[in-house]
Amino acid sequence: MSDDGTNGGTAERKYSCKECGNTYKHRSSLNNHRRFACGKSPSFKCNLCSSTFSRKFSLRRHIQTEACQTSKHDFPKS
């Protein structure tokens, strides 16, 4: 009867990411990880040049600065 206390080790981190296995104490930390850090998979894609961005702001700036249209789409200047 010595295996009774199991809350002395790593029982603090109970929120684990299913994608990468990282563990966090708070659920908010896990949510933040899932949104911005996990896998660093860019979720915003430019329809014009297929560039991907991890943040919506980056995509908007990419489009607004016409950085994409000048690189992939070589529009003839008339």
Ligand SMILES: [Zn+2]
């Ligand atoms: Zn993860």
Ligand SMILES: [Zn+2]
């Ligand atoms: Zn683009």
